[in-house]
Amino acid sequence: MEEISRKVKQLHFVSRKLVDTIFAGNYRSVFKGPGLEFDEVREYSDGDDTRFIDWNVSSRMGTPYTKTFREEREVVLQVLVDTSSSLFFSSGSINKRELAGHIFAIIALAAVANNDKVGSLLFSDHVEEQIQPRKGKKHVLKQITQILAVKEGRKGSNLALACKTAAQTMKRRGICLILSDFRTSHYKTELTLLARKHDVIAIRLTDPLDRDFPASGLVSLEDPESGESLNVMGTGRMRQQYRDFWEHERYLWHRDCQAAGVDTLEISTEDDPAVKLLHFFERRKKKA
Amino acid sequence: MLTFESPAYLFLLVLLPVFMYLRHFSPAFSRTVRVSAAVWRKGLVPVRQRVLKFFLILSAVFFWLGILLMGLALGGPALSIHEKVHLNKGADIVFVLDQSPSMAARDFPPETRLDAAVNMVRFFVSARKNDAVGLVGFGEEAILKVPPTTDYNSFIRRLEESQIMELGEGTAIGMGLAVAILHLSESSADQRVIILITDGDNNAGEIQPLAAASMAAQMGIRIYTIGIGNEGEIPFEFKNPVDGKILSGVLNSRFDEELLQELAEVTEGSFFKATSPGTLESVFRSIDSLEIIEERVRIQVKTIPLYRLFIFAALVLIMIDLLFRKIFLREVL
Amino acid sequence: MNVVYPEVFWLLIPVFLLLIPAVVNYRKGFSLLLKLAGEWRREKTSQAYLIKSLIYWFTMILFFVFSILALAGISWSKEAVRDDSEGLDIIFAVDISRSMTAGDVAPDRLGRAGELISSLSSGLKDARMGIVIFKGGGEVLLPLTEDRYSLEAAVSSLSPFLYTVPGSDISRGISRAVSSFPPGTPARKAVVLITDGEALEGNARTAARDLYLEDIKLLVVGAGTTEGSLIYNSDGTVIADAGGQPVVTKLDISHLLEIAESGGGLYYDISDVKTPGLIAEELRSLQEGRGSEGIRLQDQMNYRAFLLIALVCLVLNLAASRIRWSRWY
Numbered sequence: 001m002e003e004i005s006r007k008v009k010q011l012h013f014v015s016r017k018l019v020d021t022i023f024a025g026n027y028r029s030v031f032k033g034p035g036l037e038f039d040e041v042r043e044y045s046d047g048d049d050t051r052f053i054d055w056n057v058s059s060r061m062g063t064p065y066t067k068t069f070r071e072e073r074e075v076v077l078q079v080l081v082d083t084s085s086s087l088f089f090s091s092g093s094i095n096k097r098e099l100a101g102h103i104f105a106i107i108a109l110a111a112v113a114n115n116d117k118v119g120s121l122l123f124s125d126h127v128e129e130q131i132q133p134r135k136g137k138k139h140v141l142k143q144i145t146q147i148l149a150v151k152e153g154r155k156g157s158n159l160a161l162a163c164k165t166a167a168q169t170m171k172r173r174g175i176c177l178i179l180s181d182f183r184t185s186h187y188k189t190e191l192t193l194l195a196r197k198h199d200v201i202a203i204r205l206t207d208p209l210d211r212d213f214p215a216s217g218l219v220s221l222e223d224p225e226s227g228e229s230l231n232v233m234g235t236g237r238m239r240q241q242y243r244d245f246w247e248h249e250r251y252l253w254h255r256d257c258q259a260a261g262v263d264t265l266e267i268s269t270e271d272d273p274a275v276k277l278l279h280f281f282e283r284r285k286k287k288a
Numbered sequence: 289m290l291t292f293e294s295p296a297y298l299f300l301l302v303l304l305p306v307f308m309y310l311r312h313f314s315p316a317f318s319r320t321v322r323v324s325a326a327v328w329r330k331g332l333v334p335v336r337q338r339v340l341k342f343f344l345i346l347s348a349v350f351f352w353l354g355i356l357l358m359g360l361a362l363g364g365p366a367l368s369i370h371e372k373v374h375l376n377k378g379a380d381i382v383f384v385l386d387q388s389p390s391m392a393a394r395d396f397p398p399e400t401r402l403d404a405a406v407n408m409v410r411f412f413v414s415a416r417k418n419d420a421v422g423l424v425g426f427g428e429e430a431i432l433k434v435p436p437t438t439d440y441n442s443f444i445r446r447l448e449e450s451q452i453m454e455l456g457e458g459t460a461i462g463m464g465l466a467v468a469i470l471h472l473s474e475s476s477a478d479q480r481v482i483i484l485i486t487d488g489d490n491n492a493g494e495i496q497p498l499a500a501a502s503m504a505a506q507m508g509i510r511i512y513t514i515g516i517g518n519e520g521e522i523p524f525e526f527k528n529p530v531d532g533k534i535l536s537g538v539l540n541s542r543f544d545e546e547l548l549q550e551l552a553e554v555t556e557g558s559f560f561k562a563t564s565p566g567t568l569e570s571v572f573r574s575i576d577s578l579e580i581i582e583e584r585v586r587i588q589v590k591t592i593p594l595y596r597l598f599i600f601a602a603l604v605l606i607m608i609d610l611l612f613r614k615i616f617l618r619e620v621l
Numbered sequence: 622m623n624v625v626y627p628e629v630f631w632l633l634i635p636v637f638l639l640l641i642p643a644v645v646n647y648r649k650g651f652s653l654l655l656k657l658a659g660e661w662r663r664e665k666t667s668q669a670y671l672i673k674s675l676i677y678w679f680t681m682i683l684f685f686v687f688s689i690l691a692l693a694g695i696s697w698s699k700e701a702v703r704d705d706s707e708g709l710d711i712i713f714a715v716d717i718s719r720s721m722t723a724g725d726v727a728p729d730r731l732g733r734a735g736e737l738i739s740s741l742s743s744g745l746k747d748a749r750m751g752i753v754i755f756k757g758g759g760e761v762l763l764p765l766t767e768d769r770y771s772l773e774a775a776v777s778s779l780s781p782f783l784y785t786v787p788g789s790d791i792s793r794g795i796s797r798a799v800s801s802f803p804p805g806t807p808a809r810k811a812v813v814l815i816t817d818g819e820a821l822e823g824n825a826r827t828a829a830r831d832l833y834l835e836d837i838k839l840l841v842v843g844a845g846t847t848e849g850s851l852i853y854n855s856d857g858t859v860i861a862d863a864g865g866q867p868v869v870t871k872l873d874i875s876h877l878l879e880i881a882e883s884g885g886g887l888y889y890d891i892s893d894v895k896t897p898g899l900i901a902e903e904l905r906s907l908q909e910g911r912g913s914e915g916i917r918l919q920d921q922m923n924y925r926a927f928l929l930i931a932l933v934c935l936v937l938n939l940a941a942s943r944i945r946w947s948r949w950y
Contacts, residue, residue, distance in 0.1 A: 084328070085324065086324035086326075086328075087324075088322075088324075089323065089324045089659070090659040090660075090661060091656055091657070091659045091660070092659060092660055092661070093659075093660040093661050094661055095659060095661050098661075125328075152948060156328050156329075157328045158328075181324075183324065183326070183327045183328055184327065184328040184329070185327060185328065185329050185330045186329060209323075209656075209657070209659075214653060214656040214657065216618070216620070216653045216656075216657075217617055217618020217619055217620055217649065217650070217653070218340070218344075218613065218617040218618060218619040218620065219321065219619070219620040219621065219653065219657065220319050220320040220321070220621060221320065221321060221323045221325045221657075222320035222321065222322050222323070223322075223323075223324055223325045223326040223332060224322045224323075224324060225324070225326060225328065226326050226331075226332070228326065228331075228332055229320050230325055230332050230333070230335065231337075231340065231341075231344060232335055232337065232340075233337060233340050233617060233618075234653075235337075237337075238335050238337055241333075241334070241335050241336065242333055242335060245333050245334060245335075246333075249327060294925075297925070307936065307939055310939050310940070310942075310943065311939055311942070314943075319942045321654060321657055321658055322658075322948070323657050323658065355932075355935070358688075358928065358931070358932055359932075361691075361924075361928060362925060362928055362929070362932075364925075371804065371805060372805050373705075373805055373806065373807045374805055374806065374807070375707070375807055417805065418805065420766070420767070422766075422768070432770075432771055432774075434764060435763065435764070435766035435768035435770075435771035435772075436766055436767065436768055437751070437764035437765050437766040437803075438765065438803040438806065439751065439761070439764035439765050439801055439802075439803045440803065441801075442761045442764035442801065443764065470770060471768045471770055471771060474767060474768055474769055474770065475767055475768070476767060586705070586807070588705070588807075593922070595691075595924060596626075596692055596694070596924075599688055599691055599692050599924075599928065600692060602688070603632075603685065603688050603689075603692075606684075606935075607685070610639075610681060611642070614642055614643075614646050615642050615646075618646070618649060618650075619646075620646075620649075620650035620653055620654065621650070621670075621673065
């Protein structure tokens with residue numbers, strides 16, 4: 001427990017600096033798109049988006065008027081965190097679950113800095129925990145602690161159920177972030193339904209081991225979720241089969257997300273999540 | 289026949305399936321590493337390694353065969369051989385074989401008289417089981433070639449070495465009998481028998497055949513006499529063992545039927561005439577039927593323990609399994 | 622305690638050589654596990670893997686060691702076996718190599734051997750006796766017989782010229798003696814080996830062990846002295862080696878003691894005046910030793926205990942694979 005609170009503090013410290021310097025401004029601009037509310041109508045000037053010209057007012061006044069928007073004052077950030085045992089996996093020094101904690105910390109603290117509500121939903125084959133969105137740094141730290149405290153041993157990643165639950169609980173349009181390794185299936189419908197109402201971003205936690213199996217002798221792998229074991233020998237053919245399978249999985253995920261209109265981001269355990277997120281934010285800002 | 293000395297230990301083999309289950313059909317936590325290798329509700333990474341699977345099964349077969357052999361070794365496997373053990377002494381039979389040059393006559397084409405006699409003696413001896421057999425050869429003089437023994441292999445080896453004329457040119461029947469009698473004198477056997485095989489007249493030696501026969505009669509030794517060969521002119525050819533020259537010619541000899549008859553009568557034996565290949569055989573058959581001693585036999589079970597073989601084979605099998613997995617497949621856990 | 626097959630202990634060398642693949646396997650396996658399991662659980666990995674490897678190889682090597690002990694034919698106890706033997710068969714295996722003509726015991730070694738046989742022949746009236754002679758090979762001089770005249774004749778004929786196979790191989794003498802016992806007799810069997818122990822080839826100890834396994838009593842008689850003696854050609858000249866040095870033949874007592882030991886037999890010195898009496902007594906006791914119940918004590922091979930321990934090691938090896946050393950392994 002001590003170790004976790006130490007980690008949370010450290011994470012908070014690092015993330016806060018990041019959030020203060022880089023993410024604070026970006027956050028609002030990235031999630032601008034759908035989360036706007038009407039502010040006022042003013043005269044059209046060059047460079048304004050023609051999409052937002054209010055034709056009613058323009059015809060009445062004789063000159064083009066455009067609508068201006070401001071961000072919704074309170075945007076709810078709902079984070080779906082996969083806590084199944086398959087996240088206890090990595091070849092590097094941190095595993096995917098810790099990576100999920102980092103990403104959550106950065107984004108949640110950025111959200112809090114923008115006075116948004118942050119809630120989370122921890123799931124495995126069922127919904128393990130659901131934390132109602134609330135404002136405040138304390139609330140976020142509590143959630144980080146909760147994510148880092150998850151013990152290995154939870155089986156299954158029922159993403160479909162998580163999406164359904166999130167859709168039911170989020171009354172107003174909000175931002176929905178999915179942190180998972182996506183070693184799951186049959187979630188397409190629910191994800192599409194969720195994406196219709198909310199701004200959904202799927203962050204796939206990856207690792208070099210997801211692609212490449214090391215050249216090896218005979219070793220028996222025990223899947224922590226199903227308990228099934230598999231005797232493998234890291235020969236050339238076996239490694240090719242392994243790579244092909246996971247590449248295909250990744251392709252399926254990407255295709256399903258795109259079809260559902262969900263934005264995708266892959267972050268590897270090797271990467272610095274801050275850098276990756278920043279790139280992602282900048283890319284989104286350009287699109288917006 | 290394979291038997292087990294302590295079959296009770298074989299019940300331990302009941303544990304074998306338990307260990308097989310332990311090793312193959314239950315999760316062996318310690319031999320696996322927990323690494324996610326599956327997609328939820330989709331199953332494990334579909335890695336097909338049929339060759340590897342085959343090797344693993346093969347290796348496991350080696351291992352379990354080894355364990356099976358170990359278990360069998362606990363039971364004390366042994367090869368048991370049933371051996372007939374003769375409890376009483378058989379007869380002592382000494383063959384007195386004429387090796388004079390006339391025995392080279394080819395009465396029993398393509399064999400000579402000596403060859404035919406040797407073959408028949410060998411045949412006769414090979415049917416013996418418990419009778420000690422000895423061999424005396426005579427020509428001009430007589431020597432003991434094999435003392436009465438049940439070591440038939442040695443007997444037959446010496447018998448086959450018999451050559452024409454190795455003991456001189458004469459026919460010292462009396463000497464031959466005397467030597468045989470001498471070496472039977474110490475024998476403790478109930479029945480002592482001399483079988484004389486000759487084709488000629490007694491024409492050498494200091495002891496008269498009849499004198500020897502009466503000595504035999506006194507000691508209770510029976511003499512069977514076999515006169516071998518046809519009357520008339522018979523071709524012969526042999527190599528002189530002294531100078532290596534080949535001698536050949538035509539022979540006109542006959543055995544002294546009266547003498548042989550008398551020798552047999554004096555000692556309560558019998559006289560037989562063997563003039564053709566078939567008759568010699570029937571002669572030995574009839575001697576065989578005359579000399580029957582009631583056998584007292586015990587069957588003794590001799591066991592040759594095989595457990596070392598089993599353990600060694602098991603060791604090799606298990607070692608193969610180990611090295612195969614650890615070196616060839618480079619098994620990690 | 623008696624070890625019948627000490628040569629199997631050589632097998633321990635390859636077993637301990639297993640440590641090499643064990644270490645190589647451990648190091649390779651460890652680096653692979655780090656890749657698979659990741660740096661983040663390195664500590665757990667290294668602990669669990671070290672313990673597991675140690676247990677695995679330790680139990681495996683113990684298994685092999687105890688199996689080898691089971692193979693060694695170790696015996697420390699006697700078991701009672703039925704003995705229905707009747708009578709006594711004795712084969713004298715006499716060395717007739719040239720060195721047996723040495724005169725360090727009077728009149729010469731071979732002559733002394735003949736005297737010994739004659740004395741035993743008169744001392745053991747009921748026994749059947751035979752003589753096997755050997756040099757580089759073995760040959761039956763006198764098949765097993767009751768006939769004492771032929772025994773005397775055979776004894777007096779003993780000389781190096783009886784048999785012309787070069788070399789000196791005690792093992793062939795012994796194995797020829799074993800094969801010249803006819804089957805199917807109820808008699809107890811004994812081999813009296815008379816030699817100076819100089820063997821150039823063959824493994825006499827293995828041959829002697831066959832005697833032990835066949836339950837044939839072995840009595841080894843050393844002919845000669847340890848000081849040794851020169852040997853002479855028939856023309857009276859001293860036999861010399863290639864360098865011109867005269868050859869001195871000595872009694873190799875240590876070799877003969879080894880032969881006697883692995884054959885479970887006894888050793889006697891031919892130059893000791895008590896020897897004929899002692900041997901006769903020993904041979905006589907073979908017939909009488911079984912006692913009135915027809916029971917005789919025989920070494921019992923205690924292999925089962927070792928085999929069971931070996932199997933337990935293997936079971937431990939299997940059972941250890943059931944233990945979960947940490948959450949991850």
